[in-house]
Amino acid sequence: MQKNHAQHAHPLPDGDSQEIPEATPSLSARAMALPAYLDDLNGPQQEAVTELDGPVLVLAGAGTGKTRVLTTRIAHILNSGRARPEQILAVTFTNRAAREMKSRIGSLIGGQVEGMPWLGTFHAISARILRRHAELVDLTPSFTILDTDDQIRLLKQLLEAENIDPKLYPARQLAAHIDNWKNRGLLPDKVQGGEAFVFAEGRGANLYAQYQARLKDLNAADFGDLLLECLRLFQENQTVLSEYQDRLRYMLVDEYQDTNVAQYLWLRLLAQGGGNICCVGDDDQSIYGWRGAEVGNILRFERDFPGAKVVRLEENYRSTGHILGAASALIAHNSERLGKTLHTTGDDGEKVRLQGCWDDEEEARAICEDIEQLQRQGHTLNEIAILVRASFQMRAFEDRFVTLGLPYRVIGGPRFYERQEIRDATAYFEATLNPANDLKFERIVNTPRRGLGDATLNIIHTHARAHAIPVMQAARTLVETEELKPSQRRSLTDLLAQFDRWRAMVETMPHTQLAELILDESGYTTMWQNDKSPKAASRLDNLKELIRVMEEYDSLAGFLEHVSLVMDRDGDNGEDMINLMTLHSAKGLEFDSVFLPGWEDGLLPHQRSLDDTGSAGLEEERRLAHVGLTRAKAYAKITFAQNRRTHGLWQPAIPSRFIDELPEGDVQVEDPANQNGSYGVSRFDSEQSAFSGDYGTPGWQRARARKAQGSAPGGPPTLELKAIDTLSSADTDFKVGERIFHQKFGYGAIERIDGNKLTVEFEKAGQKKVVDSFVVRH
DNA sequence: TTCAATCGTCTTTTT
């Protein structure tokens, strides 16, 4: 079954072993150590593990032992003394994959993996590098990492300052453009030609440049920057690049088909050092084209890395013959592929089942029936998964699970740290540690409600921008003046005092205790306790969970670094539950039994994918279907509904074109009529559904009417000609006795100057303290 | 400033 080539006597070039003699084990140790982990590998797998010199591309089909090859290769590099742990770069896309790799290397070499600092996600590794050389990219080592909320908030501010109508040009859209540019490794000045003129009448690239400048002001980087700035660091500093090229002697890349241009450039620069790069991927599992992944990277590998060795892993250890046959035949319809032929030596197993259903509810009922039957046959729920194309499909299943009392978990839903309450809480912590973090402060300044709304925030903001100082500092100045209403002044003063108090305790109080204190004293906990909505209770639970997780870190700062990059929820609490997730998040997982609902044209393949990217989109959807099928070890069932409710109205659906691409011999059609009998109530339900089908018409017409009406944008937005002087000045250049004008208080004369605080005798309003940025000379 | 009503949107998702 497995061919053992001459692996044991594999060559070890003299030149290399000389450089790190202290790490080279004795010959006898090596001779004993090698076979142990190589013996279980098949020929190509062994080749992928032991081919240590020069670039290697491992084309690893689904279920062919990709992770095993990667981890064994690392163990092999370590074991053969070629490199020390800190000389190996191993990149993944997700923290989950990084964690798994770490633990599997650990079990291979016995014990824990210590000192592999360069094993992690692209983003985590880039962040690590950036912090060490922050000054070279105009940051400081303690720069903050923006989450998407912060990013949008910042862009909104930018658009407002530029008088761009947020209706016509939403911040999210700009964020998408910027993300897209960053994915392709483009800094603002590199955005070419017409593309620079997208968004807001040709201001796209300009806004991008402004955004980048603001990030530097804030000493912050967004996710895309982590890679892009790291790339710039390498490109502009040859000595830094050389340092890493020399240090990272072996490079391993997981899921290479998912790399975007920026990541590709990043890898290529580093690989130019020694060239010992090993990329593992599967072009047939490239499903992230829509967020910048370039299948081209894997298709071009041999050209990019001359002398590359390509190893194909085609023996599938996961699925039975029929499942593999169906999946292979399906993917064979794609034209843009490197081409692999998966095969298995295992049984044919059972055929892939196929069933049509009347509507999505019946689909959920049918699948739950099957699940209960599997359960009766002794299968555990943990080994059962339902993989949907779009998350709205989940609802029907969740409803059904709840009525039947079947336990289930949703994998890959909103991440723990992306939840509102977690972000609010961490914003409090962040603002406590780092008073210059404007975005975090602004996030919670009025949460819970403190009477500090948009109007107040705008005043603070104007002042902060005018003097180029952090928002919290601007607030500090303003509360000493009469610029704000007394109630707001009091409220803001209290908040600032609280932050000062908390900040003073950072060193003295254990960080978890301080965190709890902050949440209590700020009124944040109380806010949710008073909230009667059903979600409030779980939010409070999440906050407790957050504190619990914090115990694993030794300081608030240490925790915050991880929360932005590494933290994800661990849905796995060991209980026996059905797994429910999207096809995208199923990649890399496997289950005994897999249900694939919603194989309808328009859903899989998704209509929007077809509309946006045409045949390339169709191929990506087909890969998605292929990923779904290949998750199954022994049991796979495809279903489709003839009627599905989307956007609240019923729409007829036709079976996915992919269904007819499956080979007859591998598929067994289940008779819907037979199935109906066992439900008993199904016919009645169908009639109900048929009635509700007519429901759609008026609503649909209404929707049409609305659509026809809309899209008549008014003229260009009226420009408010109140130019805000954003020129900053260190100190005020007003003089005592000068006559000035203030928007709110009118005309007056300056009595006293105290930094940038002015005491003014106003003609109508009397004596007031104001800030210089709010008055103009008269 | 805040709350309530209305409007508009509705693939996939990591970091």
Next chain:
DNA sequence: GACGATTGAA
């Protein structure tokens, strides 16, 4: 149909 975001009134 449901959710979030935004707008308008108290």
